[in-house]
Amino acid sequence: MQARAKRISGRVGSALAEHVSRPGKMLRARFAVQVGAALGVAPGKTETVARAMELAHNASLLHDDCVDDASLRRGLPTPNSVYGSTVALLLGDIAFTQSLEEALELGPKAVERLVSAAREMAIGELQEEFLRGSVDVTLESYMGVAARKTGALFEWGGLTLSDLSPLEHAAADPARLGSALGILLQMVDDIHDYTLTDAVAGKERAKDAKIGRVTLPGVFALADASRRGRFLELWAALRRDPRAASDLARFLDESGSLDEARAECRKVVGTILELTRRLPVRGEVDEVAEFVSAMAEREF
Amino acid sequence: MASRKDAVKAGGRASRAPLEEALAPGMRAPLYIGWQLTNACDLACVHCIEESGPGRAFKDELTREQAFRILEQIKTEQVPYVAFSGGEPFLHPHFLELAAFLGDAGVSLKVETNGRHLTEAAASALRDHGVRAVQVSLDGATPEAYRKVRPSGDHARVLAGIRLLRSRGVEVEVNFVPTRHNVHEIGAAVDLAFSEGVSGFYTGRLILAGHAAKARDLAPTQEQYDAFFACLKAKAQEYKGRMTVRYHELGIAQEVRYRMANPAALFVILPDGRVKLLNALPFVCGDLREQSLTEVWKAFLAGWKSPRVADFVGRLEADPGLLQGLHRWIPL
Amino acid sequence: MGYADLIRRAWRTGRFAASVRSSGKKGAAGVRPGESRGSIRGEMEEIVRRESADALGFLAPRGEGIMKLAPFVKFREEKFGAVLFETRSEKVFTLNPTAADVVRELLAGASEGEIGERLKGRYSDPSGRLADEAKALVRQLRDKGLIAD
Numbered sequence: 166m167q168a169r170a171k172r173i174s175g176r177v178g179s180a181l182a183e184h185v186s187r188p189g190k191m192l193r194a195r196f197a198v199q200v201g202a203a204l205g206v207a208p209g210k211t212e213t214v215a216r217a218m219e220l221a222h223n224a225s226l227l228h229d230d231c232v233d234d235a236s237l238r239r240g241l242p243t244p245n246s247v248y249g250s251t252v253a254l255l256l257g258d259i260a261f262t263q264s265l266e267e268a269l270e271l272g273p274k275a276v277e278r279l280v281s282a283a284r285e286m287a288i289g290e291l292q293e294e295f296l297r298g299s300v301d302v303t304l305e306s307y308m309g310v311a312a313r314k315t316g317a318l319f320e321w322g323g324l325t326l327s328d329l330s331p332l333e334h335a336a337a338d339p340a341r342l343g344s345a346l347g348i349l350l351q352m353v354d355d356i357h358d359y360t361l362t363d364a365v366a367g368k369e370r371a372k373d374a375k376i377g378r379v380t381l382p383g384v385f386a387l388a389d390a391s392r393r394g395r396f397l398e399l400w401a402a403l404r405r406d407p408r409a410a411s412d413l414a415r416f417l418d419e420s421g422s423l424d425e426a427r428a429e430c431r432k433v434v435g436t437i438l439e440l441t442r443r444l445p446v447r448g449e450v451d452e453v454a455e456f457v458s459a460m461a462e463r464e465f
Numbered sequence: 466m467a468s469r470k471d472a473v474k475a476g477g478r479a480s481r482a483p484l485e486e487a488l489a490p491g492m493r494a495p496l497y498i499g500w501q502l503t504n505a506c507d508l509a510c511v512h513c514i515e516e517s518g519p520g521r522a523f524k525d526e527l528t529r530e531q532a533f534r535i536l537e538q539i540k541t542e543q544v545p546y547v548a549f550s551g552g553e554p555f556l557h558p559h560f561l562e563l564a565a566f567l568g569d570a571g572v573s574l575k576v577e578t579n580g581r582h583l584t585e586a587a588a589s590a591l592r593d594h595g596v597r598a599v600q601v602s603l604d605g606a607t608p609e610a611y612r613k614v615r616p617s618g619d620h621a622r623v624l625a626g627i628r629l630l631r632s633r634g635v636e637v638e639v640n641f642v643p644t645r646h647n648v649h650e651i652g653a654a655v656d657l658a659f660s661e662g663v664s665g666f667y668t669g670r671l672i673l674a675g676h677a678a679k680a681r682d683l684a685p686t687q688e689q690y691d692a693f694f695a696c697l698k699a700k701a702q703e704y705k706g707r708m709t710v711r712y713h714e715l716g717i718a719q720e721v722r723y724r725m726a727n728p729a730a731l732f733v734i735l736p737d738g739r740v741k742l743l744n745a746l747p748f749v750c751g752d753l754r755e756q757s758l759t760e761v762w763k764a765f766l767a768g769w770k771s772p773r774v775a776d777f778v779g780r781l782e783a784d785p786g787l788l789q790g791l792h793r794w795i796p797l
Numbered sequence: 798m799g800y801a802d803l804i805r806r807a808w809r810t811g812r813f814a815a816s817v818r819s820s821g822k823k824g825a826a827g828v829r830p831g832e833s834r835g836s837i838r839g840e841m842e843e844i845v846r847r848e849s850a851d852a853l854g855f856l857a858p859r860g861e862g863i864m865k866l867a868p869f870v871k872f873r874e875e876k877f878g879a880v881l882f883e884t885r886s887e888k889v890f891t892l893n894p895t896a897a898d899v900v901r902e903l904l905a906g907a908s909e910g911e912i913g914e915r916l917k918g919r920y921s922d923p924s925g926r927l928a929d930e931a932k933a934l935v936r937q938l939r940d941k942g943l944i945a946d
Contacts (some may be wrong), residue, residue, distance in 0.1 A: 295841040306845040313848075492875055496882050496889060545871030546884045573871065573884040597869065597884055706840030709886075730889070 173259065181252070184227070184244045185260045186220065192460065193218035196346060197322050199456055200339060203441075203449035204330035211326065213270050217279065218322050220264035225286060227257030268325075275325050282321040289313030297377040300387060300397065304429070307384050308348060316347035330445075337443040345440075346457065349433045353463055355380035356426050359414045371410035374403055382417040385425040392420050434461045494542035494762050496730040499744065501550050502532075502557040504736050508579050510615045511683060512642050514675035514744075516792060517552040526736040529559050531754055535734070536563060538758035540570040546597075548575040552736065555582035561590050568594035575600060577640070581619065583626025588633050598636040598664070601627055604643070606653035613646035624661065631662040638665040644677075648685040648693050655700040659708045666704075668697065669713035672745060674788040717745055718782040725778050728769040732761075739794070742768050746777065749794045768797045847942055864903045864935075867945045872900060881943055890943065895920065899931050903944060909935050 174182035188194075194215035201211030229235070230243040231250040237243065245253035261283065268275040292310050296302065312320075323343025327334065358373045359382055373380050379387065386396040399416055402409040417423050434457060441453045504515060505522035527535075539547060547567055554560050554576055567574045576591065580601040591599060601623060605611030608620035630637050639658040643651065651668070658666050671677055671684050685693065694714055701710040713720060724743055733741040738754040740761050741747075750768035751761030768774065773795070781787050806812070847867065866872055869885040879897035881890040892900060898919065902912045912935070913928020920927060938944045 292841055292845050295838050296845065297838075299838055299842055301842045301846075303846075306842075306848075309845060309848050491877050492880065493873075496873075496880065497887070543871075543873045545873060545882045546887075573869065702836065704839070705836035706838070706843060707836065708839075 173263070177259070181244070181248075181256060184253075184256050185263065186223065187239070187241075188219065189223075189226075189239045191219060192350065193222050193318065193322065195456055196319060196343065197326065199449065199453045200323065200342070200444070201326050201329070203444035203446045203453050204326050204334055204337075204339065205332045205446050206326050206329045210271065210329050213267050214322055214325050214329070217264045217267035217271075217275075217325075218318055220260050220267060221279065221283060221286075221318055224257045224260035224264060225290075227253050227260060231257075271325060271329070274328065278321055278324055282317040285313040285317035286315075289315075289317065293378065296379075299377075300379055300400065302379040302384055302387065304381075304384050304388065307379075307381060311348045311351040312344055315351045316344040319343035319347035319350075332445040334443070334445045337440050337445070339440075339444075342437055342440040345433055345437045346460070349430060349437065349457075349461060352381050352426065352430050352433065353461060356382065356423065356430070357463070359417055359423060371414050374400070374413050375407050375410055377404075381426040381429065382422045385429075386417060386420060386422040389422075392422065395420070396422075430461055434458070492730055494544055494759060495732050495765075496544065497546045497548070498539065498544055498732060498734060499548045499550060500734040501552060501736050502554045502560060502563070503552040505556045506551060506553040506579065507556065507581060508553070508615050508618055510618075510676065511680050512614055512644050512671055512677040514672045514677055514791070515552065516675040522552070522556075523736050527738050527754070529562075531738060532559065532563060533566070535738070535753050535758065536566050536570075539567070539572060542758055544572065544758075546573045546575070548577055548600075550577035553579050553582070555587070561587075561594070564591065564594045564596060568596070573597040575638075578602070579615070579618070580623035580626045583623075583629055585629055588626070588629040588635060591630070592633040592635050596635060598638050599630055600638040600640050600665075600667070602642070603627075603639045603654065603658065604641040605647045606650040606657050610647040610650050614642070614644050627661050627663070637661070637663045638667060639663050641666065641668040643668065643671055643685050643690075643693055644683050645685050645689065646683075648689045651693050652696045652700060655697070655704070655708075655710060659704055663708060665709040665711065666700075667711050670716055672717050672788065673785060674745070674791040678786075678789040717788065718778075718785060721745055721778050721781060725769060725774065728766075732765050740765065741794070742774065742797075745788070745791070746774065747791050747793060747795050748774055748777070749796050764797070771797055773797065847945060864909070864944050866904070867942055870943050872904070881938075883943065890941070896934055899934050900938070900944075903935065 173185065176182075197215035197218055198211055201208070201214060206214075226238065227244065230238055231245045231253050234245070235243050236246040243253065244256055265276055265279060268279045289310050289312075293314060296310070320340050320343045323339035323341070327339040330339075355373060358380065359371055361370070374383070383396065383400075386392045395416060396413075399409060399413045403413055437457050438454055441450060441457060444450050444453060501515070503522050503526055504517050505520070506513070506517040507519055509518040549560070549564065551557070555578060557563070564574055564576070574594070574596050575598045576596055577600045580603065583599075583601075602615075603611070603620075603623055604614055605620065611620040611623075612618055627637050639654075641647075641651065641654055647654075655666050670690070673684060677683055694712065697710060697712045701712075704710055715723065721743065728742075732750075733744050734753060735741060735749075738752055739749045740751045740753060741749055742765065748768060748771075750764040753761060756764075774797070777787065866881075867883075869883060871882045871884060873880050873882070874897070875891075877891070878894045879892045879900065881892065881900070882888075883890075895916070898916060899912055902915050907915055909932055912931045916927055916931060935944070
């Protein structure tokens with residue numbers, strides 16, 4: 166990653182180059198490194214997969230922050246807030262092309278798939294954008310959007326590592342493992358949106374609801390006849406007054422909708438752990454499992 | 466693969482039923498059958514082109530056994546889609562039984578009804594038989610306009626029926642026939658349909674045949690039609706993706722001429738088992754009491770090429786009055 | 798209209814619009830931004846519903862996730878190949894014999910990747926593009942909403 170940043174720093178200057186590859190929580194890189202190890206993939210190749218994933222993700226964040234007009238990311242000022250969105254969008258484009266260059270080192274198939282994954286990510290984002298305000302959201306459709314928006318890139322990592330693995334591993338189905346992990350990430354984030362206080366999450370509470378986005382807890386409230394009516398009332402109230410968000414959060418908690426969402430997360434975790442246990446390098450399995458659990462248990 | 470471009474070929478222009486372009490030569494059977502189960506109806510609408518009404522059942526409508534013989538063939542020849550209409554299909558003594566058969570056979574069924582018989586039991590039965598959609602005639606946003614075209618009709622009862630269907634998850638479509646009495650309500654009628662959870666709204670021009678041909682001053686004026694179609698255009702855009710709003714702007718003569726150039730894989734079974742080329746044409750191409758479905762299908766394909774049909778269609782544009790003879794059927 | 802025609806027309810007429818629709822005054826006139834946004838939302842709801850099976854890929858193991866015809870789509874064998882009939886929109890799609898074979902294999906549970914392999918024995922494939930073309934067809938079918946995973 167450093168080398169790559171250096172290579173473009175000669176072209177755009179070090180201050181900008183840093184934004185292209187700035188590390189965050191590096192969940193994708195961790196996923197690649199640990200699953201790669203458990204699949205017996207050569208560390209150099211695994212690194213490349215990790216870099217490609219992080220860069221593609223970073224590209225999407227750079228663009229997202231422009232869309233959301235966000236001023237802070239990972240505790241630091243965003244490039245769009247410092248230099249304006251034109252710069253940030255271009256940095257995002259660079260990050261994505263660099264991601265493709267990384268994939269190119271893994272062969273044409275990896276690139277072809279990364280292109281598809283990027284398309285799916287963008288489609289997922291667009292779907293989410295246009296579903297704002299819709300209460301016609303089911304568990305399946307919610308999961309489907311998540312599978313595209315966050316799952317596709319993890320799925321790419323899994324698929325690519327699968328191709329690179331010298332060991333028999335069909336039972337572990339790394340692509341599926343990746344996709345599920347990506348979806349899980351989204352589910353957890355969406356629960357956090359209702360449960361974490363402003364200080365911890367670094368953003369306002371129930372932001373999703375305020376912008377009209379029905380997420381996992383809402384899906385459960387809508388699916389239940391006894392809760393649906395009250396949810397829709399609160400939802401409508403929120404359209405008129407953003408302060409109603411705390412009522413909605415409380416209702417989702419007290420009605421058990423949040424618990425149902427948590428239970429759904431545990432189900433997905435179960436699926437992932439089941440696959441994890443089938444990874445061929447036994448010595449690495451525990452660490453992957455630990456990572457999965459850590460992702461799922463991020464404070465909810 | 467011979468040519469990828471040819472591998473999937475869309476039926477045709479999206480703005481009209483693409484079925485019309487669908488007639489691939491050599492297709493083994495129709496893709497869509499419109500089946501008028503009975504000519505009886507418990508309404509006597511001023512605009513009915515079928516001249517249906519109370520006591521108007523044909524004397525020689527198909528028996529249960531005859532109807533089932535046709536159903537068996539629909540199943541074996543894999544006709545994917547059937548629409549039951551009439552008259553009023555609910556007045557047919559074996560209507561639900563016939564619907565159940567098609568449901569079991571995996572054939573998609575649409576039911577076209579006046580909406581007076583949509584009880585809880587009926588709605589549940591239609592859902593259980595896997596009916597694809599129920600098309601309800603609701604040509605009015607208000608009871609007043611509705612009753613002018615359907616004199617003893619009950620607007621509220623029809624709406625209640627639609628709600629019962631929707632509550633059971635049955636897809637509902639609405640059909641609207643414009644006349645001078647209700648044409649101004651088109652916008653409100655589309656909105657009403659949408660608010661009731663309807664998935665498709667279908668309309669076009671009044672066809673001056675049957676009862677409609679005898680009534681005076683029934684057809685909307687040109688100005689009314691202009692406003693009507695302008696409104697529909699806007700509504701189609703407004704509800705795009707949420708509810709289909711489909712309307713045929715062509716007059717019947719042009720419509721028929723278009724059909725002649727592009728026959729659809731669709732034929733119409735009359736209550737007595739005879740088969741018509743097209744609802745708006747008087748030509749009969751076969752009789753399912755005596756012939757098999759595939760025999761009639763072949764006659765249907767040949768029928769569209771008949772010079773008599775071409776002659777009729779050619780004269781229709783100059784003389785719309787020809788449609789008044791729609792019910793004096795002409796065997797081909 | 799292909800690019801060749803577009804370019805020819807544009808240079809001849811001096812009109813450099815991509816399509817008839819965007820060149821005329823009609824275009825988006827009469828459509829308020831909110832309205833078209835709302836109509837996209839409706840479409841999106843339907844698309845997302847159709848694609849909801851994407852996520853189930855991780856609930857059902859890959860390979861077992863058999864592609865099938867989308868709801869309301871009917872398949873019928875014909876002498877010339879087959880037809881797909883979308884009863885909702887009443888759209889008809891005719892398939893040539895090879896395309897019909899691809900759909901048959903899909904319905905028999907072949908994954909997208911396996912179809913080419915399964916067809917190889919049946920067709921001469923001098924260009925070696927059979928598998929790719931089968932995939933392209935599957936993508937087309939999916940884009941048209943005719944099959945679902």
